[in-house]
Amino acid sequence: MVIAHAVVAAEAGADVVVLIDDGPGAKAATGEIRRLQRLRADGSPTGSISLASTLIVLEKAAATIHIPVTGVGDGRSLTFAGVDVQRLGDYRVTIAYLSAGGRHCFIGAGYRWTQVSFPASGGLGSVATVTVTVRLQTGRNTVEAGNTPGRWCPDLDRITVASADHPSTATS
Known part of the structure; x- marks a missing residue:
């Protein structure tokens, strides 16, 4: 038909x-x-x-286009698996997100988590970024974003990982 x-x-x-x-x-x-x-x-x-x-x-x-992930938080997390790096160290993780209002979210790898502030991005049609430092191990890593019950992360679009002395090394 x-x-x-x-x-x-x-x-x-x-x-x-x-x-x-x-x-x-x-x-x-x-x-x-x-x-x-x-x-x-x-x-x-x-x-x-x-x-x-x-x-x-x-x-x-x-x-x-990037299709953002919604509903992260309230005890749930989003996993970016397969973040490969050449050596142990601190890496800049840039998180692209969308949010009509300011939000907080926890970002981490392994047992190290950091609370990150996400200012309003200008609405659900505007992507903004924040950058945090995350300690990654040599080889394959998993970067996660999540929040405690009753609290929500912004809509997450993608992450880019770069070391202090190298350009972008991974995107998820």
Whole structure:
């Protein structure tokens, strides 16, 4: 049914993107795409149909926007696993976040946690950053963000980890 609606819109001149994950649906849509191309080649003012899969949508979203994690706090934490560093030391962890109001959150690695203040970012559509120093071990580390019951972290977007004498070494 989705393909039929896309065809009607394309025949009326619209350019349509159809999300299809199954093989038979993609095959049927490809046949309609070719038919529309023939109509355009014959001078008909038709639009077009493009196909996208869920995987393509997620890859493009991850490459162009960051989707923040909400609901961190109230006794729950968010784990950034696989933060690899070359040597033991203190690292700058820059946390990108969104928040309509000021919040506090605990950031840590291993048993060392630090309470961090997050000023309002300018609203839920504006990303801001804060940077804290975190002690990381040589190799693979886990950085966590969390809060105590009844208290919430801001919406967390991503972290970037850098040592004092090296550029960015990891992003999660």
